[in-house]
Amino acid sequence: MRKVLEDAAQRAISYLETLDSRPVAPLPNAVAKLSVLDQPLPEKPNKPETALKVLDEVCSPATMGISGRRFFGFVIGGSLPVTLAANWLAGAWDQNTGYYNITPATAYLEQIALGWLLDLLHLPRESGGGFVTGATVANFSALAAARHTVLKNAGWNVEADGLVGAPPITVIAGAEAHPTLTKSLGLLGLGRNRAIKIPVDSQGRMRAGALPPLSGPTIVCTQAGNVNTGAFDPISEICDLAHRSNAWVHVDGAFGLWARAVPSMAEVTRGMDKADSWATDFHKWLNVPYDSGIALVRDADALRAAMAITAEYLPTDSPFRGPSDFVPELSRRARGVEVWAALHSLGRTGVSEMIARNCRQARRFAEGLQAAGYEVLNQVVLNQVLVSFGDLAMTNRVIAAIQKDGTCWCGGTVWQGRTAMRISVCSWATTDDDVELSLKAMLRIAKECKQ
Numbered sequence: 001m002r003k004v005l006e007d008a009a010q011r012a013i014s015y016l017e018t019l020d021s022r023p024v025a026p027l028p029n030a031v032a033k034l035s036v037l038d039q040p041l042p043e044k045p046n047k048p049e050t051a052l053k054v055l056d057e058v059c060s061p062a063t064m065g066i067s068g069r070r071f072f073g074f075v076i077g078g079s080l081p082v083t084l085a086a087n088w089l090a091g092a093w094d095q096n097t098g099y100y101n102i103t104p105a106t107a108y109l110e111q112i113a114l115g116w117l118l119d120l121l122h123l124p125r126e127s128g129g130g131f132v133t134g135a136t137v138a139n140f141s142a143l144a145a146a147r148h149t150v151l152k153n154a155g156w157n158v159e160a161d162g163l164v165g166a167p168p169i170t171v172i173a174g175a176e177a178h179p180t181l182t183k184s185l186g187l188l189g190l191g192r193n194r195a196i197k198i199p200v201d202s203q204g205r206m207r208a209g210a211l212p213p214l215s216g217p218t219i220v221c222t223q224a225g226n227v228n229t230g231a232f233d234p235i236s237e238i239c240d241l242a243h244r245s246n247a248w249v250h251v252d253g254a255f256g257l258w259a260r261a262v263p264s265m266a267e268v269t270r271g272m273d274k275a276d277s278w279a280t281d282f283h284k285w286l287n288v289p290y291d292s293g294i295a296l297v298r299d300a301d302a303l304r305a306a307m308a309i310t311a312e313y314l315p316t317d318s319p320f321r322g323p324s325d326f327v328p329e330l331s332r333r334a335r336g337v338e339v340w341a342a343l344h345s346l347g348r349t350g351v352s353e354m355i356a357r358n359c360r361q362a363r364r365f366a367e368g369l370q371a372a373g374y375e376v377l378n379q380v381v382l383n384q385v386l387v388s389f390g391d392l393a394m395t396n397r398v399i400a401a402i403q404k405d406g407t408c409w410c411g412g413t414v415w416q417g418r419t420a421m422r423i424s425v426c427s428w429a430t431t432d433d434d435v436e437l438s439l440k441a442m443l444r445i446a447k448e449c450k451q
């Protein structure tokens with residue numbers, strides 16, 4: 001056992017140590033070599049070392065350098081070394097973290113991590129939380145709690161009786177709501193296309209003034225951190241309007257919620273604590289390994305009512321928080337362990353510094369690109385930069401060339417009809433030198449593409 005585990009650790013360490021000296025995207029020949037995996041199911045056992053050898057020699061080169069320093073695609077963080085190490089240890093523990101009575105250590109860690117998170121993000125301390133796979137399931141879980149409460153207030157028990165025959169729920173979302181929020185609404189029987197879509201401004205922010213008059217069971221879905229621009233909906237204002245009619249306000253803050261850890265960003269994140277529920281990711285900006293996020297609900301009982309199960313063989317009588325009572329899963333890995341390790345090692349100032357540094361680095365990208373004459377399409381209020389290199393064909397050509405060059409990696413998008421390259425800075429590992437190196441590569445490549 002020791003041999004195979006030490007072999008894995010050595011290989012992982014070597015992988016991470018050499019990641020920044022290879023192209024960020026895997027080379028085409030490395031991807032082509034994956035075909036050596038096309039083999040029939042082994043009839044007989046193989047040595048465990050052989051599996052590791054294949055994984056490392058065939059698959060490591062074909063990975064995207066997401067945990068490296070210059071990956072700026074989507075909104076994807078790396079993994080702080082302490083969180084990867086915690087993940088390894090928690091993997092060895094193999095705790096099915098459903099109930100405190102069975103797995104006290106990991107259930108306890110999640111409880112502590114939840115309290116720390118609420119403190120860090122200045123959210124109501126009484127809130128309940130479910131450690132889930134990411135913001136998609138966090139949105140789903142928080143909106144299940146919302147569905148529970150708005151229907152309970154209308155005299156309907158949705159968990160027992162379902163949606164057939166239930167009072168209708170009005171759902172309101174910004175036109176720029178993330179597609180996973182739309183999917184969550186579909187999973188909850190609230191319809192992917194049923195929500196009233198509120199028009200947005202040039203940054204993708206919902207116009208609070210465009211909210212219709214609200215009455216009856218209503219859920220308003222807001223966003224902290226637009227996936228393209230990083231912009232925030234006017235959440236404080238929306239909470240004030242929606243709460244007058246007893247509507248539920250949810251915040252999809254997959255990455256934007258982390259700005260609440262930064263004192264100097266208090267103005268943009270003001271009033272978010274007035275909402276009823278929040279979803280955020282850990283695997284994005286907290287830089288823990290996949291997959292990890294959390295659903296936070298002010299009324300912990302609403303989340304529990306939507307998620308808890310009872311069965312004779314399950315130990316649900318514990319006075320201590322049962323992790324599975326707050327999530328869709330029963331059996332689950334101890335996601336909170338890495339979250340605890342990240343918060344323990346960074347502390348309040350470390351998280352704040354990391355978020356603020358990435359935002360500053362994003363502004364540096366914007367400034368450097370603008371100085372060279374390229375148009376930045378968004379106000380850089382967070383960690384996202386949208387840049388155009390000219391028309392659609394030119395911008396796409398530059399994006400492809402940047403990806404091929406391998407110094408860094410950025411993806412593309414279409415923002416309000418215009419094709420753009422997206423730069424998302426959210427890795428603990430990105431240094432200011434990495435930003436300069438990447439910026440230099442972008443400018444060189446863009447110039448070459450124009451010739």
Ligand SMILES: *Cc1c(COP(=O)(O)O)cnc(C)c1O
Nearest residue numbers: 134135136178180227252254281
């Ligand atoms: C990334 C993201 C999601 C989805 O999160 P996953 O972790 O991929 O499930 C939802 N909303 C927003 C705003 C996001 O940026």
